[in-house]
Amino acid sequence: MKRSTARAAAAAAVVVGCGLVALVIAYYAQAGSEAGLLTRTGPAVVWGLPIAKLVFNVAAACTIGSLMLTLFALPPKGKAFSQALTFAGISAGLWTGASAAMSFLTFHSLANLALFSEGSGTAFISFLVDVDAGRRGALSLLLAATVTLLCFAARGYREASLAALLSFAGLVPLALNSHATGSGSHPDSAVSVVMHMASAAVWLGGLLALVVLRRTLDSAMFTTVVRRYSTLALVSFVALAVSGLLAGWAGVGTLAALATPYGGILAAKSAAFIVLGVFGLLHRRWVIAKLEHEPRKGVRAFTVLAVTELAVMGAASGLAAALARTPPPTIAVAGPAEQTPQIPSMIEAFSTWRPDPLWSLVCGLAVFLYLAGLRRLRLRGGSWPAYRTALWLFGIAVLFVVTNGGLHAAQENLISAHVLTQMTIAAVVPLLLVPAAPLSLAEQTITRRNDGSRGAAEAMDAVVRPILKATGDPLVPALGLAATLTLLYYTPLLEYSSSTQFGYAAMTILALLAGCLFTASVTRAFSRPASPTVAARLLALGGAAVLYSFHGWALAQQPDQLPDARRQPWQISVDPAFGIPSVGDAEPAGVAMWLIAAGSLLVAAAVVLFSARHKAGPLREARGSNAAARELVTASGPAAVTNPAFQARPEGSPNAGRAPNSVPLDP
Template sequence: MTGASRAVAWAGVVTAPTVAITVLAATGALAAPTGGLPDPGVAVRVGLPAATALRDVAAALTVGLLVTAATVLPGPGSRRRLPALTNLQRRTAVIAAAAASGWAAATVAMLLLTYANLAGTTIGVDTVAALPYFLTDFDLGRALGLSTAGTLLAGFVAATADRPGHLGLAAVLAVAAVLPLAWTGHAGSTVNHATAVDAQMTHLVGVTVWVGGLAAILILRGRLGDALKTSVARFSVLAGWCYALVAAGGIAGAAVRVPSLAAITTTSYGQILLAKAGVLVILGVAGWYHRRRIIRQLGTAPGRRPFARLVMAELLVMGAAIGLGVALARTPPPDAGAAEAIDATTALLGYPMPPPLTATTVFTAWRPDPLWLPLALAAAASYLVAVMRLRRRGIRWSPARTITFLTGCLMMVAATSGSPGVYGQVLFSMHMVQHMTVATAVPTFLVLGAPVTLALRTLPARIDGSRGAREWLLAVLHSRYVRVLSNPVVVIALFLGSLIGFYYTPALEFSLRTHVGHLLMLGHFLLVGYLFANIICGIDPGPPRPHHLFRLILLIVTFGFHAFFAVSLMSGAAMFAESWYTSLDRGWGPSIADDQALGISLVWALGDYPIAILAVALIVSWIADDTRDARRHDRQADRDDDAELQAYNAHLQRLQRPRVPKSSTDLEGLD
């Protein structure tokens, strides 16, 4: 890293807190409070946004360095039998570990300053002593504490990494440590908090990978040599996706918090948001110029200087964007005063109580889920694009697989954005419809679409030892973790144990009261259901599956237990999440007891059609495997003139020949 690059890097780090403090001072947000809690002092009022900006910069560096090392940098070459890290990848991981330490330190400073700001006290011994209380009893403290723990774990894995898989794990942990940051601030307190939290998570992931990855390219460009052009081209594709995530998350978040277009120009929040949008446009133009002009010139030494200058300018602009984001998070949105008029039910649900559930609204109720709807649409679109790629290469892909996969995506949309998503937090019966659809029906259709096989046939392969999407998919498929998770005993334990653990613990109420819990519930049951369906009727490559007869036994035993679980729910007298349902002001529909009885009966009923689909798919797979085995034996017989059958016949003939005595002892035995 040259002296000019180092100076620009430090300038980018300083730019974020400087812009944040300057903007907040200009809007009056740093002024001492005039009422309510006491003034915590200038050090707290100024130090909190500065620490937040430094945390965001360190988080971006950590995530970007790890993602770049795991997916962009060249590997040790394809001739190595054992995967290892190059010196450049190992050096990048060490730098990322150092950045993670700075991230954790800035977050700890944020914890102290945030508590002091909320309590209206200066930083002192009492503030440090109250930190455990803040970490355990406040949502904001728990989120920051969880992020700190994830950061330290990611930094430790990065510092000790000696295999590409370790780099990938560190990158995943770093991205996961970013997500709790979306649960705080305006995203966690707005009325439509589900959309706000999902939009903020999308925005943060895009920003950290994009900004940190670009900084990583600048830091490492002198050591990349001839691989600079290839690495930049790879990162350019990744940056394009990140740009889309940042834009989508920003637009969705603004739509939730800004009530009208007039508020954009008449409020401080809207003006800062407008400035962020302008910065995003500038960065988009710079990215387009990168792809059109700069990347082509990187093959020559003179062409690298314009690239370095443009990247340095981009990083300075990105530092300003991070500062604007910090200022935006500490500026009240235009509709902040409207929160007083919200009723208790709307505050709990995050949206008004839906109308009564009728035979019509079961099919017409619609509330787009901000996370699962885009994911399902993206999965369907990616699948269709891959099928068209195969068709252009003259390879036929089964229409039945396409139909089943798209059906799974459609059912996921219906379960999360249709009436089960609208009424799932209001009625226990609709929660059961959503749960059973996501846990059994959706995974079955997705597995029958063979998405992994399609991805392996269409994703481009790399030959320089680095890992792209295809290489990481193969690495995951052959990892020991997947082998353990694909073990039939483990899958059955997860599938059945999740039901007991979810409905006989506070997990159900946690998923109803918090959006994060709801996301974790859906993600967990979708994954476990996919693992189970993949064992029963999967055709994708991966760990070996048991024999078809054993799969049939597993299917019968599992859904037999499922029926027993439904009976145990019916016979139980306990009410599920009673405090949650009684806190909702629902003036229509059945009573809580009657609705729960209906929901429990649906557990039994909705388990029938998935088992029928799985059973049919298992039988079809069984017959297809037997047919393939027969054809393979026929082809082998044609090649060797049925040598195996001839050898077997000869063996039978030898067994039928009369035994000839070889000695007098044998003759005595015959007598």
């Protein structure tokens, strides 16, 4: 345990030391200008805040990275599992202290008060209670402290999973307090900051945890854990690239702005990111192969490369801390840009571009994972229908256009655009994604683990199968769809999802999940005795039609503008929204819901009737063969009952070749 503590301290010292050097070099010029502004606090706050943020970032990364490594790479029964949780707990304790320091220094920076001056204590308490920045800092402190307790008390996956969830949530308050969340006119930057911080934390913290645990694991298990961490690091690298590119461009705005201090720090941080990408490639192509064939030399190569990578990561963390205290050109020069609500035409709604960092990443990963699974299946000699691949690619393309195109921007102002977005995601996209059978493809290609740890296959068993079993009856997902529509249109989520990126992400996830579960329940029959009948599925479709009709009528009574106290009311006086002619004061959102609902429900009904007719032929043949078998049994005597030849199962039956109690994940 002492050796593990020494290794952890040495690795953390490398990261923090390199981070401090990079912070001083990058922040020196900006610190001089801020010291002149903060006349009462002086250098103590000017330098204390970025240093506290650096410690905050490293401690949070160690906590999150070690927890993710614990959940997805380590077997639950073993010394490494408990040591990883201990390392996460110590890191969370440092995170708590750094969060407290950041709240304290942020208060003095905003109030421009001397440290520990008379009356500052009362003002600080008021700051934590009454000011948004203070409340967010207090929430971050509370979450970090809770994670600390959970990590030391954790004994299994359940507590570790809760700690990991709360640790990711602990990054949100800092992102909301960051200047990047209000940079320019880019409302998506809050999500970019959270994605950036979370992916960097998994990458940096996971590598630190590996360095600490390398002597705790035997050579074979260490190789396995490194390979699993490499997968997490690859996903983190992609997420960092997407979120960093969008957030960085939102900060600089133009290529000329790269010559500013903000642009220079951003360029240096990008160079460090490229170097880290090269290190990651070396890990995947060279270190893992060496660990498999020459374990002793492989461990030495991993240690040297990991320590070098940690030094670069520390420098990148220092640059990030300096960047957070440097105003971007879009704020310092032009100020926040005012946006005038525009009424787009139908072509503009789908041709303009509004990148969303979260859904760009989700769509890209969905395509990559599906094609990777297809490649693995074919390498194993399996086959996969081409139409399923085409449906998946087309469905993801539609999802990408809706979440990153003109509708993404227009839905902030027009409820008709909001309805088009929600209905396309809930009704159209599931009709493309569900028949593509991604879960069946995953079930056939993902390798199961035998060491007690949990990977994708085990997660599917623990989460996906129970959900599919609970929603097999169409009545359950139909009720879920009704509840989702009520939540989306008759609660504050309507305005929250149109004005904030976190709300938009919540709306999209709810609509997509409700739509996929409903579509799956009415367009396929599970191979089990309780399989829903054709009548039950058609009845569920009829109920959905009534539901959409009611909601469409209610929307037709509302004005087109979404309520927003931050904007002045404006009138539609130029062209009808989306080129749809209005009748009197009727609002096009209701018409949009009716049209999309009618089309999607008709397609779903056609699929149900076609599948029922397609199965009717084999069932009739089965009845005939069973009748012939009974006649032959009668003629041959009782001995024929035990003959397997008379216990025939109709060819093409959905249960053929499957265990009696198994439930397929897809049609």
